Amino acid sequence: xxxxxxxxxxxxxxxxxxxxxxxxxxxxxxxxxxxxxxxxxxxxxxxxxxxxxxxxxxxxxxxxxxxxxxxxxxxxxxxxxxxxxxxxxxxxxxxxxxxxxxxxxxxxxxxxxxxxxxxxxxxxxxxxxxxxxxxxxxxxxxxxxxxxxxxxxxxxxxxxxxxx
Numbered sequence: 001x002x003x004x005x006x007x008x009x010x011x012x013x014x015x016x017x018x019x020x021x022x023x024x025x026x027x028x029x030x031x032x033x034x035x036x037x038x039x040x041x042x043x044x045x046x047x048x049x050x051x052x053x054x055x056x057x058x059x060x061x062x063x064x065x066x067x068x069x070x071x072x073x074x075x076x077x078x079x080x081x082x083x084x085x086x087x088x089x090x091x092x093x094x095x096x097x098x099x100x101x102x103x104x105x106x107x108x109x110x111x112x113x114x115x116x117x118x119x120x121x122x123x124x125x126x127x128x129x130x131x132x133x134x135x136x137x138x139x140x141x142x143x144x145x146x147x148x149x150x151x152x153x154x155x156x157x158x159x160x161x162x163x164x
Contacts (some may be wrong), residue, residue, distance in 0.1 A: 086132055087132055097121055
């Protein structure tokens with residue numbers, strides 16, 4: 001009888017610790033997402049104000065705003081789905097490399113091997129997106145049960161499914 005009671009106490013303690021742990025982790029999760037989203041929005045506004053103050057906007061500046069847009073979209077998607085879209089990270093990297101390439105060419109006006117390296121990196125990232133898209137359409141993620149109070153995650157439709 002005492003063993004049964006001790007086992008029940010252990011299970012209750014385990015459940016309490018798990019609930020408290022989930023509360024702390026989710027609290028940190030939301031706090032960090034709000035902080036990252038706020039910092040991204042603040043950086044975008046400050047960059048925009050710097051462009052306005054400068055009096056003209058370059059292609060570099062526009063690409064920087066696109067980077068901020070993609071980062072904000074990543075935070076929003078992660079907040080809504082609790083799933084990090086790897087493709088968005090690759091899009092940010094491609095945009096950053098394109099910005100670097102345009103900046104390098106417009107400021108130095110001379111082609112060199114660095115242009116080839118950056119172009120090759122952009123090509124590799126584009127191929128990585130192709131692989132990720134193919135893998136996600138061929139091997140969709142498994143639907144999982146959500147914790148109480150949260151919506152169950154669904155796989156995002158592929159481009160072929162969206163067109164249908």
